Amino acid sequence: MLFNKSTLLKTMAAVIVSAAVSVSPVYAAGSHYDKKTLKKMGVFLSNFTECFVYNNTRENMIKHPENIISFGICHNYVNNFRGRFVEVPGCTVSSTDDKCANGTMMIDRKFINESSRRYLNYDLKEFMSVENGYYDGHNFRIHPADGEMLRQVEVLEAVPQDDGSIMVKGSTYIPDMGETPSNTPDLTAVIKPHTWNNKETWSLISIKVDSNNSEDNY
Secondary structure, X not given: OOOOHHHHHHHHHHHHHHHHHHHOOOEOOOOOOEHHHHHHHHHHHHHXXXXXXXXXXXXXXXXXXXXXXXXXXXXXXXXXXXXXXXXOOXXXXXXXXXXXXXXXXXXXXXXXXXXXXXXXOOOOXXXXXXXXEEEOOOEEEEOOOOOOOOOEEXXXXXXXXXXXXXXXXXXXXXXXXXOOOOOOOOEXXXXXXXXXXXXXXXXXXXXXXXXXXXXXXX
């Protein structure tokens, strides 16, 4: 089959348009970010909800650093237990000796500060014992315990704001209970672009889950 010049140009244009469409990112309804970025935002926010940070702000957490420390201990316990927690010398996980009364496993405080810098863009200035960790002057000691149902986040919408922050709406769910994300958001958060360890990520400004259980919230 022979093409005249006009037909050939139209065909080439159609191919170019088709190719452009095929490589364009897929955007979620009501959002300014592609689905891959929304998924990363969901993972970022899940680091907070899986540690029961359901209703807090960066400003308030800085005023009450025990909130940051509790979050840092929990975050590392959930995500970095094998690499960052070690047995307290002379103790085993099941030890009942008096010297193990404050915890049988410990984590260096530098990792708690790392979590603060990574997720809140804040350098901790002071360390102290908190409900989920005893501070011995350098490490935080804990008594390991499992069985918590961890709440995850699926981001449904993310909209950039004039001040450079991003307003996020998402759905929280507990996979271990067989739950799946809803199309109706129950989480509202504000995050801000942030570079940590030479990687582009975000820092938390505020988070609120409508179904918040204040007894389980830092």
